[in-house]
Amino acid sequence: NAGVTQTxxxxxxxxxxxxxxxxxxxxxxxxxxxxxQDPGMGLRLIYYSASEGTTDKGEVPNGYNxxxxxxxxxxxxxxxxxxxxxxxxxxxxxxxxxxxPLHFGNGTRLTVT
Amino acid sequence: SQQGEEDPQALSIQEGENATMNCSYKTSINNxxxxxxxxxxxxxxxxxxxxxxxxxxxxxxxxxxxxxxxxSSLLITASRAADTASYFCARGSGTSGSRLTxxxxxxLTVNP
Numbered sequence: 001n002a003g004v005t006q007t008x009x010x011x012x013x014x015x016x017x018x019x020x021x022x023x024x025x026x027x028x029x030x031x032x033x034x035x036x037q038d039p040g041m042g043l044r045l046i047y048y049s050a051s052e053g054t055t056d057k058g059e060v061p062n063g064y065n066x067x068x069x070x071x072x073x074x075x076x077x078x079x080x081x082x083x084x085x086x087x088x089x090x091x092x093x094x095x096x097x098x099x100x101p102l103h104f105g106n107g108t109r110l111t112v113t
Numbered sequence: 114s115q116q117g118e119e120d121p122q123a124l125s126i127q128e129g130e131n132a133t134m135n136c137s138y139k140t141s142i143n144n145x146x147x148x149x150x151x152x153x154x155x156x157x158x159x160x161x162x163x164x165x166x167x168x169x170x171x172x173x174x175x176x177x178x179x180x181x182x183x184x185s186s187l188l189i190t191a192s193r194a195a196d197t198a199s200y201f202c203a204r205g206s207g208t209s210g211s212r213l214t215x216x217x218x219x220x221l222t223v224n225p
Contacts, residue, residue, distance in 0.1 A: 004155070041217065042215045042218055043156075043201070043215040059214075092155075092156075099143060099144060101158035102146075102158060102203075104157070106154055107154075
């Protein structure tokens with residue numbers, strides 16, 4: 001039982017390049033989330049998916065897109081990376097939205113030069 | 114903007130002492146959750162307290178919630194070096210499936 005798995009663990013991009021961060025959970029959770037964590041800013045929600053087939057914007061969605069591929073997988077895409085997107089990205093899942101605990105992956109550390 | 118604010122930003126204590134961290138928020142909540150993050154790792158859920166609850170215990174953890182003051186506190190008793198981590202409160206509001214808003218965290222250091 002792996003929980004929430006994120007790939008890759010580290011990535012360096014040049015400004016303007018694109019990439020997709022992958023996330024999968026094996027807990028049969030309905031809701032999935034993407035957060036970014038920056039020093040002194042805590043965690044900020046980028047996008048979330050309350051259930052399979054739905055996605056919604058969070059606090060900081062600009063520059064990102066998401067896909068809820070199926071119940072297990074929720075990917076985050078940067079179409080044209082910018083230095084301001086240098087951050088640590090966390091995927092999380094929960095059984096029943098924010099009324100149940102979130103389970104986090106170990107993060108992807110992204111640097112955009 | 115962040116809706117959960119934590120105090121203090123950093124706390125350093127000796128092993129065996131108690132650690133208290135506080136969290137304030139601005140709008141109504143369904144529940145308030147506390148998480149721990151070890152360096153370089155993802156967050157781990159510690160405890161969830163619902164808006165109609167006032168206190169909750171889990172092992173050495175005690176969480177209180179005062180909805181009239183819009184604040185919560187996390188008490189770790191008899192701290193250990195392994196408790197060294199960042200601790201975050203997170204506010205759950207709105208309908209199920211909507212956002213969980215995190216504070217900026219308290220960095221706890223427990224010295225052996």
